[in-house]
Amino acid sequence: MRIAGLFALILGSFLLPAQETTPKVKVVGAKPTSPASGKEMFHAYCASCHGLDGKGNGPAASALKKQPADLTLLAQQSGGKFPAMRVMNSIKDGTQAGHGSKDMPVWGPILSTVSSDSPAVVTQRIGNLIGFIESMQVK
Numbered sequence: 001m002r003i004a005g006l007f008a009l010i011l012g013s014f015l016l017p018a019q020e021t022t023p024k025v026k027v028v029g030a031k032p033t034s035p036a037s038g039k040e041m042f043h044a045y046c047a048s049c050h051g052l053d054g055k056g057n058g059p060a061a062s063a064l065k066k067q068p069a070d071l072t073l074l075a076q077q078s079g080g081k082f083p084a085m086r087v088m089n090s091i092k093d094g095t096q097a098g099h100g101s102k103d104m105p106v107w108g109p110i111l112s113t114v115s116s117d118s119p120a121v122v123t124q125r126i127g128n129l130i131g132f133i134e135s136m137q138v139k
């Protein structure tokens, strides 16, 4: 028994440093951004997972079970038409596949906290985020 315990201890000390280097998604409070800039908001809130270019290769992506969607292909995957409504629902309510899962936050309430809880500002933020995502579609 004692030997087994000791073994576990040694094993534990080998496992610990390895665990420390495993990337973890750190959830921090949303920092304030301008509701007028889709780009600024995307970089602040989305790029950690989706990447600055939206292709889904942000620094936090490797820590997720499900890989972030490549947001540049949304129009292509929808027969050439950018699915603005779907994107809006995904961001706001997390109703689409994966949203509101552990790996993709539901943004409605978070955006509300950086908008002084003003629904009009939240709507403006989501509109500008959608516009920015639409601008990154591959043709």
Ligand code: HEC
Binding pocket: 025, 041, 042, 045, 046, 047, 048, 049, 050, 060, 064, 066, 067, 068, 069, 071, 074, 086, 087, 090, 091, 096, 097, 098, 099, 103, 104, 105, 107, 129
């Ligand atoms: C913590 C990581 C993470 C962050 C931060 C994040 N996403 Fe996501 N996102 C994901 C994952 C993972 C998926 C894929 C979910 C799935 O397919 O089940 C996803 C999927 C999406 C989709 C769905 C695409 C489709 O096919 O309908 C949209 C749109 C989206 N994200 C937009 C955003 C926007 C906008 C932001 C910033 C406000 C954001 N995401 C921030 C992880 C993240």
